[in-house]
Amino acid sequence: xxxxEKIIPSRIKTERRTRSVPEGLWxxxxxxxxxxxxxELERNLNVCPKCSHxxxxxxxxxxxxxxxxxxxxxxxxxxxxxxxxxFRDTKRYKDRLLAAQKxxxxxxxxxxxTGTLLGLELVAxxxxxxxxxxxxxxxxxxxxxxxASHCVKHRMPLVCFSASGGARMQEGxxxxxxxxxxxxxxxxxxxxxxxxxxxxxxxxTGGVSASLATLGDLNIAEPRAxxxxxxPRVIHQTVRETLPEGFQRAxxxxxxxxxxxIVDRREQRERIAAVLRMLMHVATPAN
Amino acid sequence: MDLNFLxxxxxIAELEAKIEQLSYVGNDxxxxxAEEINxxxxxxxxxxxxxxxxxxxxxxxxxxRHPQRPYTLDYxxxxxxxxxxxxxxxxxxxxxxxxxxxARLEGRPVMLIGHQxxxxxxxxxxxxxxxxxxEGYRKALRLMKLAERYRxxxxxxxxxxxAYPGVGSEERNQSEAIARNLYEMATLSVPIVSCVIxxxxxxxxxxxxxxxxxxxxxxxxxxxxxxxGCASILWKSADKRELAAEAMGMTAERLAKLSLVDxxxxxxxxxxxxxxxxxxxxxxxxxxxxxxxxxNQPLDTLLATRAQRLRSFGxxxxx
Numbered sequence: 001x002x003x004x005e006k007i008i009p010s011r012i013k014t015e016r017r018t019r020s021v022p023e024g025l026w027x028x029x030x031x032x033x034x035x036x037x038x039x040e041l042e043r044n045l046n047v048c049p050k051c052s053h054x055x056x057x058x059x060x061x062x063x064x065x066x067x068x069x070x071x072x073x074x075x076x077x078x079x080x081x082x083x084x085x086x087f088r089d090t091k092r093y094k095d096r097l098l099a100a101q102k103x104x105x106x107x108x109x110x111x112x113x114t115g116t117l118l119g120l121e122l123v124a125x126x127x128x129x130x131x132x133x134x135x136x137x138x139x140x141x142x143x144x145x146x147x148a149s150h151c152v153k154h155r156m157p158l159v160c161f162s163a164s165g166g167a168r169m170q171e172g173x174x175x176x177x178x179x180x181x182x183x184x185x186x187x188x189x190x191x192x193x194x195x196x197x198x199x200x201x202x203x204x205t206g207g208v209s210a211s212l213a214t215l216g217d218l219n220i221a222e223p224r225a226x227x228x229x230x231x232p233r234v235i236h237q238t239v240r241e242t243l244p245e246g247f248q249r250a251x252x253x254x255x256x257x258x259x260x261x262i263v264d265r266r267e268q269r270e271r272i273a274a275v276l277r278m279l280m281h282v283a284t285p286a287n
Numbered sequence: 288m289d290l291n292f293l294x295x296x297x298x299i300a301e302l303e304a305k306i307e308q309l310s311y312v313g314n315d316x317x318x319x320x321a322e323e324i325n326x327x328x329x330x331x332x333x334x335x336x337x338x339x340x341x342x343x344x345x346x347x348x349x350x351x352r353h354p355q356r357p358y359t360l361d362y363x364x365x366x367x368x369x370x371x372x373x374x375x376x377x378x379x380x381x382x383x384x385x386x387x388x389x390a391r392l393e394g395r396p397v398m399l400i401g402h403q404x405x406x407x408x409x410x411x412x413x414x415x416x417x418x419x420x421x422e423g424y425r426k427a428l429r430l431m432k433l434a435e436r437y438r439x440x441x442x443x444x445x446x447x448x449x450a451y452p453g454v455g456s457e458e459r460n461q462s463e464a465i466a467r468n469l470y471e472m473a474t475l476s477v478p479i480v481s482c483v484i485x486x487x488x489x490x491x492x493x494x495x496x497x498x499x500x501x502x503x504x505x506x507x508x509x510x511x512x513x514x515x516g517c518a519s520i521l522w523k524s525a526d527k528r529e530l531a532a533e534a535m536g537m538t539a540e541r542l543a544k545l546s547l548v549d550x551x552x553x554x555x556x557x558x559x560x561x562x563x564x565x566x567x568x569x570x571x572x573x574x575x576x577x578x579x580x581x582x583n584q585p586l587d588t589l590l591a592t593r594a595q596r597l598r599s600f601g602x603x604x605x606x
Contacts, residue, residue, distance in 0.1 A: 138601030230452030
């Protein structure tokens, strides 16, 4: 604190610190610094209208706007987390769950809905990154498996939007095994010849990228999304060299042959529907 | 013999040093020295028993990583009567962190796949400390497919700190290499028996660990992340690794209680590295028994049971 700050009466200092713009009316684009009107940004699926930077979007919001308006019905809702290890770090796992539920309004990090996409019936799932970093524990694994079962039962394709730091440490080996469980569920879709489209969004790393997210019949990435097995920090610590520009970004993956295409969020409905119609031998609608 | 004692084994190390000193003196024909040596041996054994009956998770993790712990290729000549090592993923390279090939287990041909760490510095570097790159997992998958074609049961030995996180790994899509193995192993139409012989490090372990029967050696560990990694993320300090090891429940005993492991193979007193021959004998008998049982099952039963097993992973409430 400088001598000048010391002589200012404390009341004024406090006032200056608490003064703020009304909650979230305007949002600054982290890529181009443009100041955006929140409602307009949301209408644009959280994509900056100025520079097309893809900001993160909540799972529920994403799904209801990916599916045809009014067509979505959530499934596998009643599945809730247990605490098989009675895990405790600096906080108890149970408390972390409650806090995440409070912040997000969701029960866990994966949401599954059925609905139609431009008339085509399908199941869509999305990770909620704000829920403990979109981490995959038993609930996420079970919900994903039920999504796949629903597809098999009703002969529908599956689309999953991933956004996750990986497996949920607080459930220990149970979490690791969700990688095997979700991969087995996708293997079943493959056997049944039902398409699985994986959309990798920012960020997708760890156990989720090393299981369900890279097993799509098509792997689609969102522009500039961070996608990789290990996080950049871990790699940096391991190899101790500066990482190349754009390393582990969607464009890097496309160049290295890891994803089929990069698709702008605003075009995903049309492009995914078009691919699914061809894979499933459905005619293009007349109009 | 230098057993390379761990810190919690220091009292045993001191006793053993005393015994060794005495045994040099022993040739001078004094009868009571032999007696004294025997007494100390007994004491050392009792002490080892008492220390090993009460190990913490972190101590077990240290044993699992013991520099003298037997690795896959140490077990191979003790478990199998024949082994032909096969190399390469046919696409990019041969990854020395994973070894494999057809082997004969009590007369029955099987496909062996295992992680391989190095013993000395040079070999450690060559084997990348047992951390496979994508080509390692793709070699493993190639061998599994070969096993499927010729109907050889697959035996995998797990011992890795984890899949290697590097620039090349990312360029060649480490995620996909691991995920593809999980996908293919879910429906591979031959029995798969896996055993964690040392470190079961996360996805890097699971990528050759989807199986019909999971075994663990008594002092091996299997976890979603290393105790150091868990501690540095959740406690913001790698020093809390002991707490993390305990909290994650990574030991064979704990995982067996959670019904995640089918069989725990007991180790000789003091750990597998003290008596590798005894360890190998126990492992051989456990593996061949498990393989035998699975080979007697009709294929559709085997695959249905595996699918059910994979589907049932996880603990949750269903309202």
